[in-house]
Amino acid sequence: MLRQNGAVNTTPKAPRLPPFGIRRNLLRPDGGERSVRVTHIELLFDLIFVFALTQLSRYLYENQSPTGALQSAVLVLALWWVWVYTTWVTNWLDPARLPVRAAVIGLALVGLIMSVSIFESFGDRGLTFAIAYVVLQIGRTVFMIAAVARHDRDLSRDFVGVLLWLAASGVFWILGGLVSIEFRIWFWLIALGIEYLSGAVGFRLPGRGSARVEDWNISGPHIAQRSALFVIIALGESFLVTGFAFVAQESSVVGVASVLLAFVNAVTLWWLYFDHAERAGAKAIARADKPGRIGSRAYTYTHAIIIAGIVLGSVADKEVLGHPDDAMKISTAIVIAGGPLLCLVGLTVFRWIVVREMLLSHIVGAALMVVTFAASAGMTPFVLFAVMTAILVATAAWETITRVRAGGDDEQAG
Known part of the structure; x- marks a missing residue:
């Protein structure tokens, strides 16, 4: 308190600002569309x-x-x-x-x-x-x-x-x-x-x-939407790689079939992520008391596994288009089987973090992929690719049928 002319000045001092920093407040507003857009x-x-x-x-x-x-x-x-x-x-x-x-x-x-x-x-x-x-x-x-x-x-x-x-x-x-x-x-x-x-x-x-990252006050919906958009970017990149590889070679029945399988593969990965997992994660982080925890574990770390799987899958698309009938090499088998397997593992970990749920369809699908990889020595790259795509489609179908039978519709998923 300060005395002025015998009176006590009770006006509080303004807090001292640090000498370093931008004066204009650049933080997002706390509420409204701009906080999450x-x-x-x-x-x-x-x-x-x-x-x-x-x-x-x-x-x-x-x-x-x-x-x-x-x-x-x-x-x-x-x-x-x-x-x-x-x-x-x-x-x-x-x-x-x-x-x-x-x-x-x-x-x-x-x-x-x-x-x-x-x-x-x-x-x-x-x-x-x-x-x-x-x-x-x-x-x-x-x-x-x-x-x-x-x-x-x-x-x-x-x-x-x-x-x-x-x-x-x-x-x-x-x-x-x-x-x-x-x-x-x-x-x-x-x-x-x-x-x-x-x-x-x-x-x-x-x-x-x-x-104390878990206590950070973040916008959960923004983190969830940004991560989902990057998954779309990675899937879009796989279409680019597949398309360029296809137009660079002579058309053939196996080539056309490989492109169709690559398309089904990418769409199925999209389905596995966006049909339920993405909405479950978005809802979980939006209502979390500590969104920083989910943002760090489920989106910052776990999504790296999913993205790595999609990137590896795009390499598999190009490999199958270029060498569909070659003798199987261990590196080729790892590329073809590793992409969808990493995606399923990443999605399984993601769902466990956000909703404490581990789907039987994902576990069985991942196990079948491991078994198929172990038996891939006698297959051609095209056959292994077709089998892995079939397992991926069956996994997605199993998950969706289970959700629908449990009473979930398109609006209630997640």
């Missing part, structure tokens, strides 16, 4: 990843070896991590605000540089890929800290922790781009391990504690 600028950012995924599929197709598989796994997990971290940031910040919109456009440009470097990331463009990746991760995080420093001190403090973890991983990304190609994978595995571990431990740092 997916904006057009976010969709523009997503378009960069359509190209990125096609380059990733191309790399995996041309490097079907244990080393190539490991390198491709690093790349798909890195791409997913860039995308999902950006989604979390635009979950808090309002893309309708011009500074946020400008930041997303800048991130899209860096993402394009990263995407064009993917195919040669374990070659001559490794340093370009690493620099673009680190600039995107750190630049976005610094902008987030500046945007919320004056308006949400706790969130700003949490993202300082995120920045420190990303800086540590960034050292290994850059070093990996500098060292010789045969050692690059090990540096990038360490970098990726740091990033995935950081989220799992809540970005904990000595003397600072954790960021």
Whole structure:
């Protein structure tokens, strides 16, 4: 309290704002459509990843070896991590605000540089890929800290922790781009391990504690919708890969049949995700007391498995179109069986997290896929692809019939 002319001034002091940070409040409003809406600028950012995924599929197709598989796994997990971290940031910040919109456009440009470097990331463009990746991760995080420093001190403090973890991983990304190609994978595995571990431990740092990610106040419907849109992007990429592979060869009965199977495969994956699982997840995160928990476990981590399965499936489409009648190789069998199996495993984990439900259809379907893979040595790629597609369709049909018989209709699903 202050005394002025003998009187006591009881007017409270205005809280001191930190010297760092953007004065304009860029956070999304708490209620209304703008708090959950997916904006057009976010969709523009997503378009960069359509190209990125096609380059990733191309790399995996041309490097079907244990080393190539490991390198491709690093790349798909890195791409997913860039995308999902950006989604979390635009979950808090309002893309309708011009500074946020400008930041997303800048991130899209860096993402394009990263995407064009993917195919040669374990070659001559490794340093370009690493620099673009680190600039995107750190630049976005610094902008987030500046945007919320004056308006949400706790969130700003949490993202300082995120920045420190990303800086540590960034050292290994850059070093990996500098060292010789045969050692690059090990540096990038360490970098990726740091990033995935950081989220799992809540970005904990000595003397600072954790960021309590599960307590973050996020917009659940926005996270759910953004993740669903990325699944659509991945499925769209598989259509692109299949279409380009088909038009590049002479038409044949087996080629036409392979395209039809690829289409059925993609539609069935769409059905398995969107007929029930997507709505169940969206409803669960919307009504959750701690949406950060579901956002972190079900969408940030588990969706990486689903996306990896879809990408692997697009490689299988191209492999079957190119070599339908060849003798089976172990790498070909892994590609063809691995895609749908990863998707089913990811969907099973996802449903368990959001609704504590484990479907018998998914478990049996995954088991049949494993058995089919074990017996694939005597099959051609086309036959294995046809059998895996049949198992996938049967799994989706079983799930849908079970739901309908239980009294669920199209509006009540989920």
